[in-house]
Amino acid sequence: MNTDDPPLLIAEHLGKSYGRRLGCRDVSFALHAGEVLAVVGESGSGKTTLLQLLSTQLAPTSGRVLYRLRDGVTRDLAALGEAERRFLFRTDWGYVHQDATLGLRMAVSAGANVGERLMAVGARHYGRIRSTALDWLERVEIDPERIDDTPRVYSGGMRQRLQIARNLVTQPRLVFMDEPTGGLDVSVQARLLDLLRGLVAELGLAAVVVTHDLAVARHLSHRIMVMKAGEVIETGLTDQVLDDPREPYTQLLVASILPP
């Protein structure tokens, strides 16, 4: 790995307050291609606010987000036009919601859910779209026979895997994930986690994964950022932060895991 290549995503002193209530404060980091960053902390620590700021779904109160576009030019996301930002979202980025119903269109078939993202980037040939959709259903371990079912009749784990297929079909370079395994049964979580881990490595994806589950962070990420009350209190290599936590709050998080 060349450690000198320019970052894909840069957060500079990002802050967000809702009136007098603090969302997050002074968050800075750089994420490179192929790197997975986990943002951990308990509910209300500002993790989801940060994810929304990074993905331009929220406007920051202070600071900025920069992104290196496919042409190699790094741009301030706030300076992009609405159409450019939408295009980014449809092609180069993925966003995996904890609640799969937010990331899927529940009334259309699984195949259409995957095909729609392809059509958004210009695919028109029905046969090819269908075969790509089938290929992706297989990659996320969904029985191809279920391609014409709507996600309404899918289980929670299948919906989440379908959401992942829908996100990855356009070969994005960056994926945002908000509690990707939250709300699933433990056995379903393990399967999803392994699937995600494999796909992220195979496709060389960069990802920002928000989770309160340290096992998810351990399994999926290279680096960790620990947040508390809107601020980043500790960062480092994932195994370093989890095996040798320095801050009192991080030690509490690590110590709070119940051994199986």
Next chain:
Amino acid sequence: MSTKMPPVLELAGVAKTFTMHLQGGVRLPVVAGVSFVVEPAQCVALTGPSGTGKSSILKMIFGNYRCDAGSIRVHHDGEVIDVAQAGPRRLLALRRRTIGYVSQFLRAVPRVPAIDVVAEPLIAAGVARPAARTRAGELLARLNVPERLWGLPPATFSGGEQQRINIARGFLPDCAVLLLDEPTASLDARNSDAVVDLVAEKKRRGTAIVSIVHDDDIRSRIADVNIDVTRFSAAAA
């Protein structure tokens, strides 16, 4: 004759103290003033009773534990990197290419077959999957792991089988530095012998090795230098 090779690994004044914030900020000094060098083709064994900080030293060299003081200099692709100061990306690059680590226990990944667990570091280093799997299989065979297990996830294997998967994973890539934490602890004599042979091969290829081995016989067969860690833990207390 001045062909003495420069060291691959140099520790100078390394110190580690744990501060336990949940126990009222109790400070647990582990080691201080850890200084030694490891040359290519040399195996250094860390010795001393349990709790003297042997594993902590290995973990600091790997970047798994942070270092409170001192430097850990690793020669890496023609440059020198101080693990104690390196950021996450440098550490990951170092682990991919330069430092291998065989931990005491395998951190099993559910659902991933043993052969892929072993091949993974090679694939991460850029070797094509089929070639990496072939080499992984050869090493598993040398470590007497039956072929019928290769396709199964190691989570359900016995302690000795898991440890051999772990050893294969650590020994497969050609790293300049190899860290071994009790590699033979749960192995029988035949498999311990296989590990002794593997260590000898690594040394012939110039790998610098730091090991923790409690078994005196095995240690005497692999180690060129013994370093008693007790003096570093005394310095920390």
